[in-house]
Amino acid sequence: MRKGEVKQIELTGQNVLVLRDAQSALAAGATQVLVCKRCIVTPSARDFLRQNEIELVIGGPAAKGSSVAAASSSQSSPVQATRSPANPRLFSTPEAEAIKLEICAVGRKLWNRAYVDGNGGNISYRIGPNEVICTPTLVSKLDLTPADLCLVDLDGVQIAGTKPRTSEIFLHLEIYKAVPEAKAAVHCHPPHATAYAITGRVPPNGIIPEFEVMVGKVAVSPYETPGTAAFAQTVLPYVREHNTVLLSNHGIICWADTVTHAEWYAEVLDTYCWTLMLASQLGVPISQISERQTSDLLAIKKTLGLPDSRFDPSAIRECQLSDMEDPNSIARLPCVRDGARSNTADAPEVDRLVQSVTDAVMRAINET
Numbered sequence: 195m196r197k198g199e200v201k202q203i204e205l206t207g208q209n210v211l212v213l214r215d216a217q218s219a220l221a222a223g224a225t226q227v228l229v230c231k232r233c234i235v236t237p238s239a240r241d242f243l244r245q246n247e248i249e250l251v252i253g254g255p256a257a258k259g260s261s262v263a264a265a266s267s268s269q270s271s272p273v274q275a276t277r278s279p280a281n282p283r284l285f286s287t288p289e290a291e292a293i294k295l296e297i298c299a300v301g302r303k304l305w306n307r308a309y310v311d312g313n314g315g316n317i318s319y320r321i322g323p324n325e326v327i328c329t330p331t332l333v334s335k336l337d338l339t340p341a342d343l344c345l346v347d348l349d350g351v352q353i354a355g356t357k358p359r360t361s362e363i364f365l366h367l368e369i370y371k372a373v374p375e376a377k378a379a380v381h382c383h384p385p386h387a388t389a390y391a392i393t394g395r396v397p398p399n400g401i402i403p404e405f406e407v408m409v410g411k412v413a414v415s416p417y418e419t420p421g422t423a424a425f426a427q428t429v430l431p432y433v434r435e436h437n438t439v440l441l442s443n444h445g446i447i448c449w450a451d452t453v454t455h456a457e458w459y460a461e462v463l464d465t466y467c468w469t470l471m472l473a474s475q476l477g478v479p480i481s482q483i484s485e486r487q488t489s490d491l492l493a494i495k496k497t498l499g500l501p502d503s504r505f506d507p508s509a510i511r512e513c514q515l516s517d518m519e520d521p522n523s524i525a526r527l528p529c530v531r532d533g534a535r536s537n538t539a540d541a542p543e544v545d546r547l548v549q550s551v552t553d554a555v556m557r558a559i560n561e562t
């Protein structure tokens with residue numbers, strides 16, 4: 195290959211680019227690797243490409259005719275991104291420095307409240323139209339310092355920062371792309387809310403005013419492997435009408451206008467779930483506030499600019515304002531628009547199961 199010639203390897207069919215792929219690209223003599231926008235590039239793969247001066251091009255699909263084995267290419271050109279290029283200078287402005295301190299403070303709050311463990315959880319803030327400050331991978335939220343933080347664009351490509359960004363950034367980025375008002379997102383694993391998330395159930399509404407105003411109806415997104423594009427997209431049906439989503443078998447994600455406010459929603463949700471669990475142990479019915487009083491709270495919520503699926507009149511039929519089916523039941527299936535899962539055992543399935551067990555028991559009794 196002549197000096198200066200470009201040889202592009204197209205890997206737009208892959209959702210993940212690992213070190214082995216980068217090594218194969220080098221072996222094939224690539225000077226560029228083209229991946230699709232959703233592709234997760236592992237830090238080791240990214241480092242390997244950089245060390246070997248192979249350019250990582252985010253775009254795709256590649257120009258017609260190029261192929262993994264033989265892309266040769268002065269003719270192939272990556273698809274132009276529709277967004278303006280990310281500006282790395284936004285990572286060192288006075289605003290960015292203040293946001294970094296706020297992210298670190300929120301990280302300590304999450305850890306102190308036992309909402310994250312190990313290196314779990316992640317925090318981000320959209321500081322520009324195509325620039326997001328986020329936490330790195332493999333750092334405890336207790337130990338975060340401003341120097342640990344990263345800057346990525348809306349495709350998840352790291353623009354600045356010395357540590358590799360969190361692998362779960364795509365979850366945050368999907369929210370930023372879908373909800374213009376979302377400026378900050380906090381993902382964590384608070385135990386009481388996550389207890390609901392592993393059952394696919396949501397807490398009932400119409401019990402504590404602060405929860406109604408700050409969070410309200412909680413949605414449940416289906417399970418997907420964390421860090422994948424499929425996982426990131428699970429929240430899309432819910433994030434416009436909910437600022438807080440339970441992630442099945444995983445944890446929660448909250449978005450807000452500030453990092454501090456997004457963390458507040460995590461606190462309000464987890465405390466609510468915890469309080470319900472405690473109240474359910476008292477052995478007396480939990481009282482509800484009336485539908486009229488709940489609609490008063492929703493009116494307050496609307497003036498604060500907070501989202502709620504119940505603002506849509508058609509939602510009232512699907513999901514009542516106050517929805518405790520039984521004064522002793524603190525968990526209910528979400529209504530369909532809030533993520534009721536088809537794979538959750540429904541009443542007919544339970545009936546069939548009970549009937550088959552009953553039949554087996556009766557047979558065993560009759561045989562003795």
Ligand SMILES: [Zn+2]
Pocket residue numbers: 314315362381382383420444445
């Ligand atoms: Zn997580």
